[in-house]
Amino acid sequence: MAASDQLLVVIDPVARRSDGESVRIAKDVLSAGAATKVCLPDGPEEFARALARRGSRRPVLIGDDRALAHAVALLHRERELASAVLSLVPVGTSLSLAETLGVPTGAVAAARAVLEGVERRLDLLVDDRDGVVLRDLRIPPLTLREAAAQHGPAGATASSVVSGVSGIRPWLRTCQSLVRTLVPARPSRDPVPDPGARSGPARLRVEVDGVTLVDLDQPLEAVSVAPNGSGVAHVEVRPSSMSPEAAPLRAAGHSVTVSGADFRYRADALVSGPVRSRTWMVLAGALRLTLPE
Structure with a gap:
């Protein structure tokens, strides 16, 4: 077997807690x-070290949309996307991005x-703060209620992907889960909008x-931006009038800049803002992902 066919399987702790049976099945099929080589990261540092020390092994992530977004963002920040062919086994409650x-979405x-x-x-789309968008961004973002219906709890962010400790005592896990429920996680850069409130432009x-x-x-009702697979971004703007x-x-181009009044935006599963200006650039073919033939 070639070295490139050896796998580094990184299992997201959220996936382990939410659907341990699917994790076990996926691990058995891969093995x-x-x-x-299976890695069970206890936190963000271990997650980053596992990817950094993958060597010639192909990284395989077992986790949900937020785990995928976190891994891609980490590889982009380290300028290692070009050298990594990423694979994903979607496990969790937020799988719409993976499916798209x-x-x-089945473990086997x-x-x-x-x-x-x-x-x-x-x-991919990459913004001027080094943020990464895998599929699309939306202004205004979904409300928390809408996001919960589509993606699971909107308070969860990329930083929660690698939170939690494997083998923790059950009573402490229960306490931690209660705290996460009562105190929403803070996004990596900006706060989440109030529940039910549209903070659109x-x-x-x-x-x-x-x-x-x-x-x-011209007041706006909505803006959406998404890479269209041909090296440019598709932009759609709906004026409120x-x-x-x-x-x-509609328009298409390599770069999109939105500026003006404070606005929030939803990039994949993460709400960011408020900001006054943001520019997104298309990185053609930047994400190397294993998909069915």
């Missing part, structure tokens, strides 16, 4: 098909895709490749 990217099917699949290169300037698509004199039947303004 039966390849030489594996084409990763099977996903583990077999890790062993038998092929590398696909996917576009009133007046914003949206520029695509330096060309103004909509300016400050438009009727529901009217077509939104």
Whole structure:
């Protein structure tokens, strides 16, 4: 077996707590098909060290959307995305991003895709603060109630991906779970908006490749940006003056800048802001992800 076929299996503690049976099944399938080294990180530092010390082993993450986003962001910050072919076995309550990217959401099917699949290169968005967007961003973000319905608790963030300790005493785990429930986790950069409140923009300037698509004199209802798989981002803007039947303004480009009044945005599973300006650039083919043939 080639060294590149050896796997480093990093199991997210949230996945271990939420669905230990799926974790066990995935680990058994992977171990039966390849030489594996299993890592059970106790915190962010161990998670980062495991990826940094992977050597020639191919990293396989067992976890949910937030675990995937955290791993990709970490590899990007270390400028190691180009050297890592990442694989994912989705386990947890927030799996819509993984499904959108084409990763099977069943433990057995996903583990077999890790062993038998092929590398696909996917576009990413990277902002001027080194934040990473795998699929799309939205202004205004979903409310906490909407986000909970689609992605699980919106208070959970990338920093919660590697929280928790394996083998902790049951009574202490219960206390920790209660604390997490009562005190929402803080996003890595900015606070989460109040429950039920839309903190969307009133007046914003949206520029695509330096060309103004909509300016400050036109209030906005919504903005969405997503890589379209061909090296550019698809931008859609809906001014608040438009009727529901009217077509939104659309454009495509390599860079998108939003500026003006304070606004929040949702990038994948994380709400950030308020900010006055943010620029996103497309990194074509930056994410190397194993997907089914």
